[in-house]
Amino acid sequence: MSPPHAEDALLARSWQRAWATLGLQAPDGLMQRLQTAWAEPQRHYHTTQHLRECLALLEPELHSAQHPGEVELALWFHDAVYDPKGQGNEARSADWACQALAQAGADEAVQQHVRALIMATCHDAEPTDPDARLLVDIDLAILGAEPARFAEYDAQVRAEYRWVPGWLYRRKRKQVLAGFLARRAIYGTERFRERLEVRARENLRRAVSGA
Structure with missing residues (x-):
């Protein structure tokens, strides 16, 4: 930091x-x-x-x-x-x-x-x-952040939607993250794709499976 x-x-x-x-x-x-x-x-x-x-x-x-x-x-x-x-x-x-x-x-x-x-x-x-x-x-670089920062980000987003019931939030959040995961490529520039694509997909798979 x-x-x-x-x-x-x-x-x-x-x-x-x-x-x-x-x-x-x-x-x-x-x-x-x-x-x-x-x-x-x-x-x-x-x-x-x-x-x-x-x-x-x-x-x-x-x-x-x-x-x-x-x-x-x-x-x-x-x-x-x-x-x-x-x-x-x-x-x-x-x-x-x-x-x-x-x-x-x-x-x-x-x-x-x-x-x-x-x-x-x-x-x-x-x-x-x-x-x-x-x-x-x-x-979208946050999706390819180190796992600890990604987990912090995930918790921060949940805090912004703390008024949404847990079951509904989990369903909607899973839809959003799965949408990124389903893309042919998450990143549109070669440089960010090379640096972050693999880790972003790992983070997203982990988050979707736990949602």
Whole structure:
């Protein structure tokens, strides 16, 4: 685990880099508002821990992104709105991102690409856009985490849905995890497939058999 100052440095570095890459100035107070959102009490997995893990995975892969600033900013916003009992979290997160970009003076093409990247994290279709494939692989990297981190993630997701009866949660959770397991490939980029595909399938098989 990284020391707190290293985690704060990662967030600051990522935030500054994303906006600088876009050639824009972030609206005042936006980073703080986002960090407050990521720290809301209903969150257990979709927290700044997840955000930091995503940004740390992106950093060495930025060279492979076609629009690195847009990918990085999309990660900042992809779970900015998160209500476990609600629907349309991704769309509301994308709306917030586009509003912020418009306020900063981003053109419509940048706004719509960031929107599309965030909506790709619904995980309801295999991305075709290379940047979306990278972003989705980063979001799903937790499935290929070391077993202890995967178990922590599994418990964190359960905590976010603690209001759902156990029998129903287990059934729904098994369906979700089995859906990933049934894919031809969980990861859409060669690099993430090589690093994480085998372990992700091991984690998922173990979780599905125990659900």
